Amino acid sequence: MNSLPRRSASIIVLAALFGIPSLCGAQAFPTRPVTVVVPYPPGGTADILARTVGQKLSERLGQPVVVENKAGAGTAIGTRYVAEAAADGYTLLLGTVSSHAINPAMSQVGYDPVRDFTAVASLGSIPFVLVARSDAPYQTMPELTAAAKKQPGAVSYASAGPGTSNHLAGEMLGSAAGIKLLHVPYRGSAPALADVLAGHVPLMFDLQTTSAPYVRQGKLKALAVTGAQRSALMPSVPTVAESGLPGYEVSAWFALFAPAKVPRPVQKRLSDDLAAVLGAPEMVQKLRELGAEPDARSPAEFTSYVRSESEKYEKVVKDAGLSR
Incomplete structure (x- = not known):
């Protein structure tokens, strides 16, 4: 028997055992459907956004993107489900300001909005x-x-x-x-x-x-x-900040997250494909029809934003005496 096949087989076995990324795992992603969990009932803005983006993402991934609604406990049930899912890129969360900033500030939700997730792409804000x-x-x-x-x-x-x-x-x-x-x-x-x-x-x-x-x-x-800039939907209406309260900003933002420690190549594949999806003129138009302003921040930038939003709402809740 030729020794080359035996050597190749040995390398493949070692790759499988030790997770060498050049031969297995991340580079094959995706080989099956990807699920996007929406922690709200069907029919709302988050659900519509997930299905719209999911359809286009499916075309780029070459695999179905399935939207699954897991509502309850003010978004905590669906969000916790994704936090505890396998970090392989096949389970994503349509996260919002409620799931990642407000609810963790208001109550014990069973997950950390920064530590337990990997930001994949910011979608937009209303x-x-x-x-x-x-x-x-x-x-x-x-x-x-x-x-x-x-x-x-x-x-x-x-x-x-x-x-x-x-x-x-x-x-x-x-x-x-x-x-x-x-x-x-x-x-x-x-x-x-x-x-x-x-x-x-x-x-x-x-x-x-x-x-x-x-x-x-x-x-x-x-x-x-309440946004940082004037709205394209109401361009003549000033922001709260312009009206004498600099720094004031409140938006209902939407983003896709994976569980923490998802492999870097998987995160990059998803982020790159989503950037292409969200940058397409028809998607920008769809977002604006939903009243959302497109958000082009990188995953690293959005992670920092989530951290700052979490801290902001922790302070708001504490100052208002809304205890956990």
């Missing part, structure tokens, strides 16, 4: 807009803060519930502006917005996608958007 009912006595952020200072606790705002993004946006505003706002929680954004439209509550931090049609119809007025 800023909130501070809307007031059409007959509210203030037209701008400075007028609102002046009214709130004159009567502490008399100006109320609606939210989707305690510990939600739009609740904490109000807590952050109160802290930054030195004012006291009255929080009125609802069971979801839809009933909260309905009561603002009906005139029962004067204010709400709502996703710009939802409120923009009512602003255009004159049923609501937009006082400020």
